[in-house]
Amino acid sequence: LLLGVCAALVAVLSPEPAKADNPIVQHVYTADPAPLVHNGRVYVYTGRDEDGSTYFTMREWRVFSSADMVNWTDHGVPMNLATFSWASADAWAGHVIERNGQFYWYVPVKNRATGRMAIGVGVSSSPTGPFRDALGRPLLENAEIDPHAFIDDNGQAYLYWGNPNLWYVRLNSDMISYSGGLTQIPLTTAGFGTRTGNPSRPTLYEEGPWVYKRNGTYYMIWAAECCGEYIAYSTAPGPTGPWTFRGTVMPRQGGSFTNHPGIIDFAGGSYFFYHNGALPGGGGFTRSVAVEKFTYRADGTIPSMNMTTA
Ligand code: FUB
Secondary structure (H helix, E strand, O other): OOHHHHHHHHHHHHOOOOOOOOOOOOOOEEEEEEEEEEEOOOOOOEEOOOOOOOOOOOOEEEEEEEEOOOEEEEOOOOOEEOOOOOOOEEOOOOEEEEOEEEEEEEEEEOOOOOOOOOEEEEEEOOOOOEEEEEOOOEEEEOOOOOOEEEEOOOEEEEEEOOOOOEEEEEOOOOOOEEEEEEEEEEEOHHOOOOOOOOOOOOOOOOEEEEEEOOEEEEEEEEEOOOOOOOOEEEEOOOOOOOEEEEEEEEOOOOOOOOOEEEEEEEEEEEEEEEEEOOOOOEEOOOOEEEEEEOOOOOOOOOOOOOOOOO
């Protein structure tokens, strides 16, 4: 009895929350998770794969939130293709960041006028939306995808994106305009590993950059070597590099030929979000968002972790 009481007390007093079963969303297919911590909750922004899809047929984005990483609330569809009057298709992998009480959702969509992928920005005063088109036009367009925003300690914001290249631009403090040109991050093998058998892509980098700063080091997590993808990362002394390849975060697993990373710290734990094809009927175009709890090694490196289903 004493042991049971002690175990219950440890569970109640534990400062670190447990983790929900994977996939964390089981009633719709979701992909491309972008977690955000705000006011004691975790918000996860996702795309939605349509049932039975045979391509990345995606028309809306969704948001889910949790205060304990176990119980998730579905906040519905706060933004979709119709939000962007100039967009015709491809509600693909986005990222949300908060600044001065406004939430900015950067997304890649197809520009109807040009037929190319462009980056749009939704904005809302609430993390659950609804979001409106901040500009009424693309923020930028170079036929590449997967935007991710990062605000450095000095207030300078950056937008990273790209497939097959890797780009950044300095965002102005309004978060919906930028200064300077679109800048390519050199895809060196020292920075992004060595790919063999594909002369047009000498490094492992594929898409989905996710940038953050931890203990003075800048981390970029990214999807490697389509198809199937796995997750790898690089680090740098500054937000624009130079980047050094650090290895694998999650190997190729899970029945989806893409994967897409997002990392947060929340309530004393570190969490890595990704997607796979684990739900019934799941696969490369019917994906599901999942999460693993992990601990950085003492030297700041990220351990390689496996996908779980519970
Ligand atoms: O979900 C559509 C595309 O697949 C995303 O933009 C990529 O990151 C990959 O997950």
